[in-house]
Amino acid sequence: MAGTVLVTGASSGFGAAAAERFAREGWQVVIAARRQERLDELKQSMPQPDHIHSVTLDVRDNEAVASAISRLPDSFAGIDILVNNAGLALGMEGADEAVMTDWETMVDTNIKGLMYVTRAVLPGMVERGSGHVVNIGSVAASWPYPGGNAYGGTKAFVQQFSRNLRTDLLGKNIRVTNVEPGMCETEFSVVRFKGDEGKASQVYNGMQPLSGADVAELIYWVTQVPAHVNINQLEVMPVNQTWSPFAVHRDS
Numbered sequence: 001m002a003g004t005v006l007v008t009g010a011s012s013g014f015g016a017a018a019a020e021r022f023a024r025e026g027w028q029v030v031i032a033a034r035r036q037e038r039l040d041e042l043k044q045s046m047p048q049p050d051h052i053h054s055v056t057l058d059v060r061d062n063e064a065v066a067s068a069i070s071r072l073p074d075s076f077a078g079i080d081i082l083v084n085n086a087g088l089a090l091g092m093e094g095a096d097e098a099v100m101t102d103w104e105t106m107v108d109t110n111i112k113g114l115m116y117v118t119r120a121v122l123p124g125m126v127e128r129g130s131g132h133v134v135n136i137g138s139v140a141a142s143w144p145y146p147g148g149n150a151y152g153g154t155k156a157f158v159q160q161f162s163r164n165l166r167t168d169l170l171g172k173n174i175r176v177t178n179v180e181p182g183m184c185e186t187e188f189s190v191v192r193f194k195g196d197e198g199k200a201s202q203v204y205n206g207m208q209p210l211s212g213a214d215v216a217e218l219i220y221w222v223t224q225v226p227a228h229v230n231i232n233q234l235e236v237m238p239v240n241q242t243w244s245p246f247a248v249h250r251d252s
């Protein structure tokens with residue numbers, strides 16, 4: 001057996017693809033998300049379902065996170081790799097029109113949820129003297145775009161939190177990597193546009209976005225480099241996405 005990986009947000013997108021990628025290589029996978037039926041389907045689709053343990057979990061609930069980690073069955077309790085993937089964007093309104101509860105949900109999930117899961121899992125890694133935390137950031141952490149406001153802010157937190165984790169964990173043999181993808185067609189835009197599938201699919205119209213499998217491959221790869229190597233940050237975009245020049249507003 002290769003080891004045990006915990007993937008949050010495993011019911012869809014990168015998380016489901018990463019769970020499959022690790023399982024294919026013989027890893028045990030703890031799959032966590034809120035939608036239990038999706039987790040059940042994923043488990044049953046795996047080559048060895050008994051190597052998969054599913055946990056219904058809302059990462060915004062610190063007590064539930066701590067309790068779920070402490071109640072993992074013994075055979076799944078030694079988490080070697082944590083993939084902090086659960087997250088979302090909500091809305092694309094400008095900052096003067098954005099919905100405050102959307103901002104709060106992004107902060108609660110992308111920042112606080114990621115902190116809760118990390119804090120619950122790290123002591124075991126430190127005790128065992130090994131581990132790897134793979135955080136899923138975004139290009140939005142570094143590169144602003146209209147409507148990215150609070151979402152980009154939450155991913156900037158993930159970027160700096162990842163760096164600071166590295167400094168705290170120096171000498172403890174625990175790796176930390178921040179994977180920062182650009183446009184990828186998952187359920188991300190359907191969630192962002194609150195179920196409007198037409199609007200979501202327009203985001204990827206006429207261009208080839210990344211796939212969940214592309215990102216899963218990178219998540220897997222950063223964990224497979226030699227044990228003395230730490231990939232700090234990995235930014236990736238589809239070829240058809242780059243930055244914009246500075247925008248300048250002119251009066252005439």
Ligand code: NDP
Pocket residue numbers: 008009010011012013014015032033034035036038057058059060085086087088089109113136137138139180181182183184185186187188189191
């Ligand atoms: P999806 O919407 O396909 O997947 C998001 C996953 O997060 C789902 O499994 C969802 O599960 C889970 N999730 C959301 N909220 C919670 C919560 N409160 N508790 C537990 N799980 C939760 O999107 P992606 O796969 O694209 O997104 C995964 C990560 O990648 C996110 O952090 C996103 O910000 C980031 N990202 C996405 C990019 C993209 O273009 N797609 C680019 C860069 C980064 P459930 O609803 O069942 O709880």
Ligand code: 8X3
Pocket residue numbers: 137138139140181182183184
């Ligand atoms: C989302 C990436 O490029 O769609 O994290 O804003 S992008």
